[in-house]
Structure formats: C-alpha cells, structure tokens
Amino acid sequence: MIDIKQLQTIIDNLITQSMRDFANSPDLDKNRLRQLRQKDVLDSFSPNQFLSKMNLINHIKSLNILNKDSEIVVFGSWYGSILIPAFYNEVKKITCIDMDSDVIYRAKYELFKDFDVDFITDDIFNTYRDQYKDTTLFINTSCEHMRPMKEWGPEGPKSKFFDNKFGVPKTYKTSWWKKVSPAYFAFQSNAMFDIPTHINCVNNIDEFKKQLPDNAEVLIEDTIPDKRGNRFTLIGKI
Numbered sequence: 001m002i003d004i005k006q007l008q009t010i011i012d013n014l015i016t017q018s019m020r021d022f023a024n025s026p027d028l029d030k031n032r033l034r035q036l037r038q039k040d041v042l043d044s045f046s047p048n049q050f051l052s053k054m055n056l057i058n059h060i061k062s063l064n065i066l067n068k069d070s071e072i073v074v075f076g077s078w079y080g081s082i083l084i085p086a087f088y089n090e091v092k093k094i095t096c097i098d099m100d101s102d103v104i105y106r107a108k109y110e111l112f113k114d115f116d117v118d119f120i121t122d123d124i125f126n127t128y129r130d131q132y133k134d135t136t137l138f139i140n141t142s143c144e145h146m147r148p149m150k151e152w153g154p155e156g157p158k159s160k161f162f163d164n165k166f167g168v169p170k171t172y173k174t175s176w177w178k179k180v181s182p183a184y185f186a187f188q189s190n191a192m193f194d195i196p197t198h199i200n201c202v203n204n205i206d207e208f209k210k211q212l213p214d215n216a217e218v219l220i221e222d223t224i225p226d227k228r229g230n231r232f233t234l235i236g237k238i
C-alpha cells in the first residue's frame, strides 16, 4: 500500500509545472469544462494542499486516536485526494460526503476506484446518516465553504412541510453533534476571503473557535501561514 509521503513525491514528479500552466491557461475552447475539471483535480494535489493536509494529518496522528476499528467521515471531501491515502490503511472505514456529484463521481469511479470507500453525494446539512453513529473522527477541511460547524443539524421548525402527505417530519431539538458524541473532530478553515466560493472565512483561530459546536473541547490548534490568507487547524473532542 502507498505511503502518503511517497504519494506526494510521485505527484510532485509526475505533474510538471507546464501541465499545471496548461490546466490554468485562460484559453476558451470546447474542452473548457473538461479543462476546469482537470485543473480542479490538479489543485487537490497541489503543493499548498499537501502543506495544509499534512499539517492536519500529522496532528491527528500525534494524538493516537485512530486504530483498525476506527471510522472516519469527511465532510465536503472534494476528491479525498490526500486524506484517503493518508488514512486508508489505518482505519476500518472512510466515508466521504460532498454535494458536488461530479467530484464524487470522479473520486469514486476514477481516482479511488480500487479503494473500499463510501462516497456520498449530499449537502452535509441535509441528512443525518447511520454512518455517524460509530464515527470516531469527523474531518472537515472545507469549513470556509459552508455554514459554521456548530449549526450542523436540522434546519429548525419543519412547519413548511405541515401539509406533506407523509406527515410532519420529526424535528430534532438538539444539534447533531450531541447525537454523535463522543467523537473527535479535525477542522480547517482559512482567511482567503477573495475566493468567491468561500462564504465563511475567518480572520484568525479565535474566530474559528467560535464556530465550534457548544460541547467541543479543543486539543490542538495551529495556524499555517499562506500568502493568500492563513489557514487554521482545530482538532478536538465532542
């Protein structure tokens, strides 16, 4: 099985700067969509991605919280490019959830077709899933793309469905974090406010902490300098 450092070496040697420049070139042609998708996959293996993901991976490993019975759920997983190889041999099960069906398709049927990973297309705020019951570690490195993690749970009163022929859906009074406790979390966000899809950036680690679920205990916090805006890591228990 492949080692994560080895994967980084292979990717760095395989994907040349001219390939990255081609994927990034602004030429509009009929392959533009394919080109954008290709750029997105390359981005997920970029040196900056390795830098921030290795920070998270090394901190998680330093806590010794995972073993062969552990289960990991990755929210906003994107392609799972670096996290899947990093943890695949260390745990029993990995579930990746992303709302972009193209991303999940590419990961499930191409990049990780030989891996036994659960890939799900959904907005993580939509559905409470069976997988969460036995989850050891929730990873979310896409916190800047979505509502704060403390709001993870049902949207509130479901009276709009009152006339639904299936009846009134159950409304949970407590956030889903209470239901999954005890578990660990490992979250990343950043201060890259200029990127249009970043709807929830934070300026610093204290702002990021305010987005944690109420019952969260922080075990590790770290800041990764980046000239486009710092990245922040928070790991802890719920």
Ligand SMILES: C[S@@+](CC[C@H](N)C(=O)[O-])C[C@H]1O[C@@H](n2cnc3c(N)ncnc32)[C@H](O)[C@@H]1O
Pocket: 049, 075, 076, 077, 078, 097, 098, 099, 100, 103, 122, 123, 124, 125, 141, 142, 145, 146
């Ligand atoms: C650009 S990617 C990853 C960025 C992140 N900084 C990283 O390095 O891992 C962000 C992903 O989050 C996903 N996403 C955003 N909001 C989501 C949600 N509510 N539920 C599931 N996936 C979501 C997007 O579809 C996208 O694939």
